[in-house]
Amino acid sequence: MKKFDLVIIGGGVGGLVSASGAAQLGARVALVDSVSLGGDCLRTGCVPTKRLIYSAKVASLMKRAAEFGLEGEPLRVNFQKVMQGMRDIQAEIGKNDDPERFRKMGVEVMFGQGQFIDPHTFEVNGERLHGRKFIIATGSRPVILPIPGLKESGVLTNETALTLERLPQSIAILGAGPIGIEFAQVFSRLGSKVTVIEKMGQILPREDKELSDALSGILVAEGIKIDVCTEIKEVRRDGKKKSISAGCPTGDKAYEVDEIMIAIGRAPNVEGLGLEAAGVEYDGKKGIKVDAALRTSQRHIYACGDVVGHYAFTHVAEYHAGIALSNALFPFMKRKVDYRVVPWTTFSDPELARVGLTENEAKEKYGANAVHTYRFHFKDVDRAVIEGEGHGLIKLICDKKSRLLGAHILGPYSGELIHEYALAMKENLPITRISRNMHVYPTVSQSVKRAADQYYKERLFTGWFPRFARWLIRLGS
Numbered sequence: 001m002k003k004f005d006l007v008i009i010g011g012g013v014g015g016l017v018s019a020s021g022a023a024q025l026g027a028r029v030a031l032v033d034s035v036s037l038g039g040d041c042l043r044t045g046c047v048p049t050k051r052l053i054y055s056a057k058v059a060s061l062m063k064r065a066a067e068f069g070l071e072g073e074p075l076r077v078n079f080q081k082v083m084q085g086m087r088d089i090q091a092e093i094g095k096n097d098d099p100e101r102f103r104k105m106g107v108e109v110m111f112g113q114g115q116f117i118d119p120h121t122f123e124v125n126g127e128r129l130h131g132r133k134f135i136i137a138t139g140s141r142p143v144i145l146p147i148p149g150l151k152e153s154g155v156l157t158n159e160t161a162l163t164l165e166r167l168p169q170s171i172a173i174l175g176a177g178p179i180g181i182e183f184a185q186v187f188s189r190l191g192s193k194v195t196v197i198e199k200m201g202q203i204l205p206r207e208d209k210e211l212s213d214a215l216s217g218i219l220v221a222e223g224i225k226i227d228v229c230t231e232i233k234e235v236r237r238d239g240k241k242k243s244i245s246a247g248c249p250t251g252d253k254a255y256e257v258d259e260i261m262i263a264i265g266r267a268p269n270v271e272g273l274g275l276e277a278a279g280v281e282y283d284g285k286k287g288i289k290v291d292a293a294l295r296t297s298q299r300h301i302y303a304c305g306d307v308v309g310h311y312a313f314t315h316v317a318e319y320h321a322g323i324a325l326s327n328a329l330f331p332f333m334k335r336k337v338d339y340r341v342v343p344w345t346t347f348s349d350p351e352l353a354r355v356g357l358t359e360n361e362a363k364e365k366y367g368a369n370a371v372h373t374y375r376f377h378f379k380d381v382d383r384a385v386i387e388g389e390g391h392g393l394i395k396l397i398c399d400k401k402s403r404l405l406g407a408h409i410l411g412p413y414s415g416e417l418i419h420e421y422a423l424a425m426k427e428n429l430p431i432t433r434i435s436r437n438m439h440v441y442p443t444v445s446q447s448v449k450r451a452a453d454q455y456y457k458e459r460l461f462t463g464w465f466p467r468f469a470r471w472l473i474r475l476g477s
Helices: 013-024 039-043 046-063 079-097 099-105 178-190 209-222 314-329 359-366 382-386 414-426 431-436 446-460 465-476
Strands: 002-009 029-033 107-111 114-118 121-124 127-136 140-142 170-174 193-197 225-227 231-238 241-248 251-257 259-262 266-268 301-303 344-346 351-356 372-377 393-398 404-411
Touching (some): 013 029, 013 039, 013 099, 013 127, 039 046, 046 178, 127 314, 170 251, 178 193, 193 251, 209 351, 209 393, 301 314, 344 414, 404 414
Parallel strands (some): 002 029, 002 127, 029 107
Antiparallel strands (some): 114 121
16 A cells, blocks of 8 residues: 555646645655546636637637728638647647656656545555545536436537537527536537527626626627526427427427537536545535535545535636645645635626626625725727727726725626736725726726726716815815
């Protein structure tokens, strides 16, 4: 039996960050994954999907060429080459996750299905690994609802959609969360007829409704059909076509498409790990139970990333890994997770980024009179207009002291712009500090300042202050 200071189960971002950090600190480390290193982010998530999103963006710009005074042949999409380009990018970025790179650091990398034999022993391929400490980072997988006929129809997930060799002429996407919306726009821009079906009353149900509704309007204008408040009842396969029966408040609906993709959420990968033998408490739907230090019910076993069921984002898994690793190797540090400031982005076009509370959440928590909302539209941002991207807005939710409770951006490069607001929230800085900071012109990032400027616009140019200012000006003369 081999003995290690730390055994890490799962080779996604959480596991890789933990393994790299532990090895560089001099710990004896084993890293186990069932398939390969890189996890969902490299195989089926961030890397391949963002490449497809960018390919679709280029296709959209080519269709808009005349808008910029450019003329040429009509766009022809070679779907197989689009997918091959995606795989080439995966291979290039995947070099960072080469097992040999980690072995050179001193990490023992193993592949295979493994399970706990007891709280300190994990067995893989018949070999038993003894760990003083463990970090479980096994990630999550797509959820398929038990809708009659759905599995039998050959439904796609975000994983199997990446294996398509032919672009479907028509596709229905069940679920309007980030994954569903991103794939909907990719398929539509590459040439599919797309229908999005969502049970809730808006797309992106976790987002501020004002911005999600604005994005919905943009997507519909692009040609995507969106049906909200619609629940799937049954799916049937009729030859090469797939039929969907659904219900909504106004009556029954029916759809006929070539493909169906489900994107309604993810489930933590907890099965088959022998967590019962390890004495680790978990829930099949919510994931492994951890405290604020990411410690499980066993004091020497930690968990991080999607498997703990909080925020299924790569950057959260990376953040978790740093905390779990510190606490596992140096228990006296007692670092704790802080979810007060968690930014995220839906990579639609335009992107929709968020940190903190929505307007409704803030009013429910603090009271309507304690919340101030400021808006600034991208149609007033010169760089956005120059590039033909002058749609969307920034919405800031603040307390009475102009400190951010939430920031929401629907517009170009929103995923890049959100971080200035996230830092302000993290450091409890008022938006006036952003307003006073010089921003380069002409840049899209000027919108961050302009949105913060709305505080002064409201305070200085409305109410009693203009009259007071005029009195001061006359007094000074």
